[in-house]
Amino acid sequence: MSRFPADSVGLVSPQRHISTEPLALACGRSLPQYELVYETYGQLNASRSNAVLICHALSGHHHAAGYHSEDDRKPGWWDACIGPGKAIDTNRFFVVSLNNLGGCHGSTGPSSIDPETGKTYGGRFPMIVVEDWVNSQARLADHLGVQCWAAVVGGSLGGMQALQWAIHYPDRLRHCVAIATASKLSAQNIAFNEVARQAIITDPDFHGGDYAAFGVIPKRGLGLARMVGHITYLSDDAMGQKFGRELRSERLNYDISSVEFQVESYLRYQGQEFSERFDANTYLLMTKALDYYDPARAHGDDLAKALAPVTARSLVISFSTDWRFAPARSRELANALLAARKDVSYLEIDAAQGHDAFLLPIPRYIQALSSYMNRIEVDA
Amino acid sequence: MSRFPADSVGLVSPQRHISTEPLALACGRSLPQYELVYETYGQLNASRSNAVLICHALSGHHHAAGYHSEDDRKPGWWDACIGPGKAIDTNRFFVVSLNNLGGCHGSTGPSSIDPETGKTYGGRFPMIVVEDWVNSQARLADHLGVQCWAAVVGGSLGGMQALQWAIHYPDRLRHCVAIATASKLSAQNIAFNEVARQAIITDPDFHGGDYAAFGVIPKRGLGLARMVGHITYLSDDAMGQKFGRELRSERLNYDISSVEFQVESYLRYQGQEFSERFDANTYLLMTKALDYYDPARAHGDDLAKALAPVTARSLVISFSTDWRFAPARSRELANALLAARKDVSYLEIDAAQGHDAFLLPIPRYIQALSSYMNRIEVDA
Numbered sequence: 001m002s003r004f005p006a007d008s009v010g011l012v013s014p015q016r017h018i019s020t021e022p023l024a025l026a027c028g029r030s031l032p033q034y035e036l037v038y039e040t041y042g043q044l045n046a047s048r049s050n051a052v053l054i055c056h057a058l059s060g061h062h063h064a065a066g067y068h069s070e071d072d073r074k075p076g077w078w079d080a081c082i083g084p085g086k087a088i089d090t091n092r093f094f095v096v097s098l099n100n101l102g103g104c105h106g107s108t109g110p111s112s113i114d115p116e117t118g119k120t121y122g123g124r125f126p127m128i129v130v131e132d133w134v135n136s137q138a139r140l141a142d143h144l145g146v147q148c149w150a151a152v153v154g155g156s157l158g159g160m161q162a163l164q165w166a167i168h169y170p171d172r173l174r175h176c177v178a179i180a181t182a183s184k185l186s187a188q189n190i191a192f193n194e195v196a197r198q199a200i201i202t203d204p205d206f207h208g209g210d211y212a213a214f215g216v217i218p219k220r221g222l223g224l225a226r227m228v229g230h231i232t233y234l235s236d237d238a239m240g241q242k243f244g245r246e247l248r249s250e251r252l253n254y255d256i257s258s259v260e261f262q263v264e265s266y267l268r269y270q271g272q273e274f275s276e277r278f279d280a281n282t283y284l285l286m287t288k289a290l291d292y293y294d295p296a297r298a299h300g301d302d303l304a305k306a307l308a309p310v311t312a313r314s315l316v317i318s319f320s321t322d323w324r325f326a327p328a329r330s331r332e333l334a335n336a337l338l339a340a341r342k343d344v345s346y347l348e349i350d351a352a353q354g355h356d357a358f359l360l361p362i363p364r365y366i367q368a369l370s371s372y373m374n375r376i377e378v379d380a
Numbered sequence: 381m382s383r384f385p386a387d388s389v390g391l392v393s394p395q396r397h398i399s400t401e402p403l404a405l406a407c408g409r410s411l412p413q414y415e416l417v418y419e420t421y422g423q424l425n426a427s428r429s430n431a432v433l434i435c436h437a438l439s440g441h442h443h444a445a446g447y448h449s450e451d452d453r454k455p456g457w458w459d460a461c462i463g464p465g466k467a468i469d470t471n472r473f474f475v476v477s478l479n480n481l482g483g484c485h486g487s488t489g490p491s492s493i494d495p496e497t498g499k500t501y502g503g504r505f506p507m508i509v510v511e512d513w514v515n516s517q518a519r520l521a522d523h524l525g526v527q528c529w530a531a532v533v534g535g536s537l538g539g540m541q542a543l544q545w546a547i548h549y550p551d552r553l554r555h556c557v558a559i560a561t562a563s564k565l566s567a568q569n570i571a572f573n574e575v576a577r578q579a580i581i582t583d584p585d586f587h588g589g590d591y592a593a594f595g596v597i598p599k600r601g602l603g604l605a606r607m608v609g610h611i612t613y614l615s616d617d618a619m620g621q622k623f624g625r626e627l628r629s630e631r632l633n634y635d636i637s638s639v640e641f642q643v644e645s646y647l648r649y650q651g652q653e654f655s656e657r658f659d660a661n662t663y664l665l666m667t668k669a670l671d672y673y674d675p676a677r678a679h680g681d682d683l684a685k686a687l688a689p690v691t692a693r694s695l696v697i698s699f700s701t702d703w704r705f706a707p708a709r710s711r712e713l714a715n716a717l718l719a720a721r722k723d724v725s726y727l728e729i730d731a732a733q734g735h736d737a738f739l740l741p742i743p744r745y746i747q748a749l750s751s752y753m754n755r756i757e758v759d760a
Contacts, residue, residue: 027634127634187619187643188611194644195607198651201637202600204584209636220582227575228608231568236703239567245674252672254407254507256589256664257581260671263567264574271578284636291640292632294625323616323703 004067007083008075009041009090012066014106017143023101023136029126032115036140037106038062038098041082042090044145050378051146052088053137053173054078054097055154055161058229058286059278061105064097065090080361087370092378093150101136102128102285110281111212121281123209128285130157130293134164138172150376151175152312155358156325157286160293163333167295170311175376177369179317180358182329183303183336184294189324192232193287196225200280209281222280223271230270235321235354239263296336303336313343315372317365319357320350345372384447387463388455389421389470392446394486397523403481403516409506412495416520417486418442418478421462422470424525430758431526432468433517433553434458434477435534435541438609438666439658441485444477445470460741467750472758473530481516482508482665490661491592501661503589508665510537510673514544518552530756531555532692535738536705537666540673543713547675550691555756557749559697560738562709563683563716564674569704572612573667576605580660589661602660603651610650615701615734619643676716683716693723695752697745699737700730725752 004010017036024030039062044051054064056077065082067075081087082095099107102125110125117124141149152173154162159181166176185193200206203221207214234242243263252260259265299305314337318330327348334346349365351357357365384390397416404410419442424431434444436457445462447455461467462475479487482505490505497504521529532553534542539561546556565573580586583601587594611619623643632640639645679685694717698710707728714726729745731737737745 123636125636127636129634184625186616187623187625187641188614188616190625190641191607191611191619191643191647194641194647195604195611198607198648199579199604202604224575224579224582224604227571227578231571231575234568236566236568236706239571243567245564245567245570245677254509254672256503256507256661256668261567261570261574263571267571267574268578281636288636292634297625326616 003070007085008079009066009083011070012039012041012063012068012076014039014062016106017140019139023132023139025126025132026129027127031101031108031126034101034108034136035106036098036101036108036136038096038140039064039066041065041095042093044094045379047379048145048147049150050093051141051144051149052093052095053141053149053152053165054082054088054095055133055137055152055158056097056100057154057156057158058290059274060158061103062097062099062107063105065095078359080359081366081369087366088153088373093373096140096144096146098137098140100128100133102282104279104282109279110209110285111279120210120212122212123281125281125285127288129289130160130164131168133161133289134168137161137165138169141172147172149173150378151177151373153177153179154181155179156181156355157290160290164293164295166310166312166314167306170309173312176310176312176314177317177372178314178333180319180322180325180330180355181333182325183296183333185291186329190291192228193291195228196287197284199224199228200284206280211280217275218280219272219275222275222278222283225283226274227267227271230267232324233355235323235352237321238353238356241352303332304339307336307340307342310337310340310342314345316344316346317358317368318348319353319355320348321352322355322357324355383450387465388459389446389463391450392419392421392443392448392456394419394442396486397520399519403512403519405506405512406509407507411481411488411506414481414488414516415486416478416481416488416516418476418520419444419446421445421475422473424474425759427759428525428527429530430473431521431524431529432473432475433521433529433532433545434462434475435513435517435532435538436477436480437534437536437538438670439654440538441483442477442479442487443485445475458739460739461746461749467746468533468753473753476520476524476526478517478520480508480513482662484659484662489659490589490665491659500590500592502592503661505661505665507668509669510540510544511548513541513669514548517541517545518549521552527552529553530758531557531753533557533559534561535559536561536735537670540670544673544675546690546692546694547686550689553692556690556692556694557697557752558694558713560699560702560705560710560735561713562705563676563713565671566709570671572608573671575608576667577664579604579608580664586660591660597655598660599652599655602655602658602663605663606654607647607651610647612704613735615703615732617701618733618736621732683712684719687716687720687722690717690720690722694725696724696726697748698728699733699735700728701732702735702737704735
């Protein structure tokens with residue numbers, strides 16, 4: 001008998017889609033061939049109408065639900081929402097989750113071998129943007145025999161992908177679920193990303209992105225980048241509740257190098273742990289992809305115009321204390337969808353956890369997402 | 381005829397106070413001797429009752445008003461508020477502004493020579509906290525013949541010093557003006573400071589604080605620290621209004637190393653410029669001093685209890701879009717002063733500029749400060 005919870009998708013195995021057809025990219029370059037690693041949960045129905053695509057955020061990957069081995073301690077990153085009877089119900093839906101191009105979890109990215117040189121791409125990997133991801137995801141859909149997604153779902157950077165699907169492939173999705181996202185970053189968002197990038201790029205172990213050739217990784221820079229990111233994922237209140245001014249030891253040391261407060265050691269740990277498991281070039285690429293996305297730009301900054309092609313119904317969700325992608329940014333999107341006369345539902349969830357809330361099992365959020373997903377019609 | 385504006389204090393010269401009496405510090409160590417560099421504006425009256433102390437913030441110094449030479453392009457950092465007829469009126473007040481101990485603008489600090497070793501202090505400079513600054517400022521007051529300040533005034537970290545004066549030397553000030561400050565940092569505040577410190581400490585050119593001995597400075601780390609700081613000094617809206625998503629060139633480059641947005645090059649410039657003029661050890665010390673300050677800690681986190689000794693009248697000012705020291709933090713302080721039955725005025729200024737607002741000539745702010753300062757009685 002399995003040790004996994006009854007509402008888990010259980011043991012899952014990554015699969016691989018190899019494309020030998022060149023992919024033209026927004027940057028003007030193209031990838032001659034590439035691989036995408038992905039997972040699926042649930043069964044594709046006979047009419048192929050029950051497929052749901054999950055798009056991941058900055059540090060995400062294909063492993064969204066279930067376990068990779070019997071003694072796997074942690075399930076996939078969105079296991080709270082994906083499984084039998086869960087909000088994205090695998091008894092009804094065939095769920096597809098991939099690692100995006102440029103990622104560092106198995107899909108072709110900066111750590112992959114460049115077939116033209118036989119060496120790691122490193123700093124020579126092309127820039128990949130949201131539009132490119134969606135194009136590569138459309139090819140994955142072709143490969144899986146999915147002409148039209150029941151829904152494309154994503155939070156944060158993943159929400160931008162869901163939105164881009166609705167704009168660029170209106171015939172290929174019925175529902176767009178964009179959570180804790182925005183149609184473009186603000187100057188402050190870009191500024192935080194730029195700090196993260198500068199931390200990585202100025203690390204002497206970065207070597208212009210070719211650190212692999214030197215047998216090192218820019219750990220310092222990547223750790224700092226994660227520390228900055230982490231602060232912006234939590235609300236001021238959430239940090240206050242979690243750490244307050246709690247000390248690491250009974251009394252203060254009053255010196256410059258001591259770690260005095262719990263929040264300091266927590267952040268240092270987060271940075272260090274991340275720098276050992278994530279690729280710095282991928283981090284740069286993901287932050288740039290966030291910066292670049294701005295579908296209204298080609299329409300004189302008129303977002304409603306950019307949304308004109310959309311036919312999908314949309315659900316837009318924000319969280320009250322999210323200051324990285326504040327509710328006001330989601331309202332902008334929802335209002336532009338309304339202005340473009342689209343079918344949109346908007347929900348702001350009262351939650352103390354900041355941007356991180358979109359990954360957490362907050363009852364009202366899960367209920368709302370569940371109720372929306374359950375109303376999506378699928379053939380038996 | 382002078383080229384300086386009529387409401388400027390004009391040409392000013394820094395002065396020096398040398399103390400050979402050891403100063404016992406909160407950290408348990410002591411400074412055998414030290415120097416403080418300071419400036420004064422206006423005239424001390426016969427009863428020595430018109431002196432106002434200005435306390436500086438993280439990157440501030442003694443040069444608060446006026447000019448150092450005829451062709452000085454920029455006046456002191458708070459010239460908007462200090463001068464004849466200005467909010468802190470030098471026709472009425474004798475204004476004193478110093479560079480704090482541990483600073484890098486002339487007062488004894490990590491870049492000074494340790495008399496015991498004949499070498500730069502570097503990483504061996506003792507930790508200095510708000511309480512130590514106030515004690516050293518009290519000695520400066522003795523030196524100047526000022527028994528009781530008409531007011532002690534400060535913004536941000538300077539506001540903490542004003543508050544500490546009111547708590548620790550209740551007989552030595554009549555008014556405490558605490559602007560854009562808090563009685564203690566939040567976990568998020570500490571977290572941002574910790575990112576800044578880690579950026580500096582992990583810079584290979586830091587050498588445990590002894591970079592001077594190696595003939596280098598940790599520019600990368602200090603630049604990053606400033607970039608992070610700078611984002612937190614501005615509001616999201618202010619950044620949006622100043623930069624939006626404005627591009628540096630006509631079209632996007634779509635590559636990982638390009639600086640695409642104006643806000644990116646602005647931040648890089650701010651970081652670089654700062655790293656060439658400020659000392660990294662001082663930056664570490666100042667952020668630690670911010671973290672440590674928490675007068676309620678010795679009173680079971682009861683701020684009203686900590687404020688019991690206060691006899692000064694207080695003016696507490698906050699700015700609506702300041703998220704580094706949010707209005708809620710100033711209200712905490714004002715409410716605790718009320719709970720302790722002290723005389724306090726609280727004012728929240730509607731201003732788009734975030735934390736930086738406290739340095740800017742925002743009319744309603746200047747008028748309010750001016751009107752409060754003008755009501756302070758001074759002998760002719």
